[in-house]
Amino acid sequence: MTTVSTRDTGRELRRIVHINEEIKSVVATAFKINLMAMNAIFLAKRAGQTALGFGVLSNELRRFATDLQKQMSQLREMTYGSVATVTALVKQARLSGVLDRTRRESDGLSRQLIEELMRTRHNQAYARHREQIATLKRRLGQMIADTAQLVELGSLLARSAKIEAAYGGSYSAALMQVSSDFERTIGEIQRSLESLTKQQEDPS
Amino acid sequence: MKTARVIFEAGSHKWIALVRDPNRPEYLIDTNEYLVVDGDDAILLDPGGSEIFPAVFSALSAEFDPRKIDKLFASHQDPDIISSLSLWREFNPRIKCYVSWLWTSFVPHFGGDQETFVALPDGGADIMVGSQRLQAVPAHYLHSSGNFNLYDPKARILFSGDIGAALLPPDETSLFVEDFDRHIRHAEGFHRRWMGSDKAKRDWCARVSQLDIDMLCPQHGAIYRGEQVKRFIDWFAQLEVGVVKA
Ligand SMILES: [Fe+2]
Ligand SMILES: [Fe+2]
Numbered sequence: 470m471t472t473v474s475t476r477d478t479g480r481e482l483r484r485i486v487h488i489n490e491e492i493k494s495v496v497a498t499a500f501k502i503n504l505m506a507m508n509a510i511f512l513a514k515r516a517g518q519t520a521l522g523f524g525v526l527s528n529e530l531r532r533f534a535t536d537l538q539k540q541m542s543q544l545r546e547m548t549y550g551s552v553a554t555v556t557a558l559v560k561q562a563r564l565s566g567v568l569d570r571t572r573r574e575s576d577g578l579s580r581q582l583i584e585e586l587m588r589t590r591h592n593q594a595y596a597r598h599r600e601q602i603a604t605l606k607r608r609l610g611q612m613i614a615d616t617a618q619l620v621e622l623g624s625l626l627a628r629s630a631k632i633e634a635a636y637g638g639s640y641s642a643a644l645m646q647v648s649s650d651f652e653r654t655i656g657e658i659q660r661s662l663e664s665l666t667k668q669q670e671d672p673s
Numbered sequence: 674m675k676t677a678r679v680i681f682e683a684g685s686h687k688w689i690a691l692v693r694d695p696n697r698p699e700y701l702i703d704t705n706e707y708l709v710v711d712g713d714d715a716i717l718l719d720p721g722g723s724e725i726f727p728a729v730f731s732a733l734s735a736e737f738d739p740r741k742i743d744k745l746f747a748s749h750q751d752p753d754i755i756s757s758l759s760l761w762r763e764f765n766p767r768i769k770c771y772v773s774w775l776w777t778s779f780v781p782h783f784g785g786d787q788e789t790f791v792a793l794p795d796g797g798a799d800i801m802v803g804s805q806r807l808q809a810v811p812a813h814y815l816h817s818s819g820n821f822n823l824y825d826p827k828a829r830i831l832f833s834g835d836i837g838a839a840l841l842p843p844d845e846t847s848l849f850v851e852d853f854d855r856h857i858r859h860a861e862g863f864h865r866r867w868m869g870s871d872k873a874k875r876d877w878c879a880r881v882s883q884l885d886i887d888m889l890c891p892q893h894g895a896i897y898r899g900e901q902v903k904r905f906i907d908w909f910a911q912l913e914v915g916v917v918k919a
Binding site: 564575579 | 674723724726727728730731734735738739740759760763764
């Protein structure tokens with residue numbers, strides 16, 4: 470007879486905690502990009518005519534940071550939702566464990582009763598929860614993929630900003646510095662997302 | 674597994690004590706559960722914690738069809754009393770749990786919904802089991818602030834919850850109190866520390882002295898019989914309670 474192990478559900482909870490931590494770090498980084506973009510916009514204004522392209526890109530980067538923050542808050546909502554599902558699963562697992570112990574201690578009619586209960590209501594509830602978790606995981610995976618695409622765009626913007634910086638005349642060095650910072654920071658986000666994706670795909 | 678011992682039987686009216694689980698881990702307090710049967714109907718008194726559910730369930734099943742249990746009585750809100758609620762509900766989702774009104778929004782943390790609980794008013798109430806009328810007798814602050822005993826006038830048994838409880842050494846396994854003086858030593862520290870109110874204690878002693886009691890059945894330790902019942906009440910009446918250090 471199948472029982473839900475607390476190990477399984479414990480792993481699910483740890484996975485969610487990990488995802489949440491990763492999301493938190495991305496949110497913090499997105500906030501940083503937003504600030505950096507604002508500074509870049511001011512810098513481009515000061516540089517004037519020579520940094521027009523750079524200014525446009527900075528505006529785009531700022532929009533990117535805002536989109537990313539929105540995306541992340543949706544992702545976070547989703548993981549909160551999965552905490553409720555996993556909690557239900559943990560409860561089910563505990564119940565399942567006690568019932569299994571009861572089955573082992575019983576015989577005759579009471580054993581029959583327990584087996585019947587475990588087979589029907591119990592396993593159904595378990596299957597339902599597993600399905601909910603699978604759905605959540607799928608949606609989460611989709612959302613992470615969408616985010617990765619968004620970040621890819623950000624990375625492209627940062628690289629273009631670097632090229633634009635070269636035409637910044639006397640401001641070139643300063644603009645170059647700013648666009649390198651963009652590139653590095655977006656790189657951090659990419660690594661976070663890679664870790665999230667791995668966490669998602671990891672069957673263990 | 675626990676043992677089911679019939680402690681009273683008259684026609685189809687029965688009291689079954691579920692006691693002494695040799696496999697119980699030491700870190701869990703030992704508890705007694707009681708099943709009062711009248712014909713086809715039954716009520717389970719202080720069904721116990723979820724950890725000991727397997728032991729209670731299997732011992733009980735030997736004497737009574739567990740699907741027919743549609744009433745639980747919780748003397749108070751402690752986990753060793755009623756944390757198995759959600760498991761009993763698995764077998765009968767319409768099961769009723771009688772408990773002090775104080776706890777009807779606390780005990781649902783162990784399971785159950787608004788349909789599950791029957792709130793007992795402070796003054797007590799009657800609970801019908803089969804054709805027998807049982808009485809929920811107030812025992813507040815002993816130790817829980819919303820606390821009830823259950824009296825069966827037909828069997829002349831008082832289920833006293835934590836009152837009369839003794840934390841016995843593992844080698845004392847007798848179902849009934851044998852030597853009162855020796856037994857009460859294992860009850861003293863518990864009563865001093867757990868029981869909170871001297872006034873409530875005096876009230877309780879006066880109240881139960883009016884009842885005709887052959888057996889006083891606590892949730893922990895051995896059962897008091899005959900003369901020992903009065904001896905226990907007298908002993909309790911003079912004991913100083915609500916004491917942190919002896
Ligand atoms: Fe208690
Ligand atoms: Fe107790």
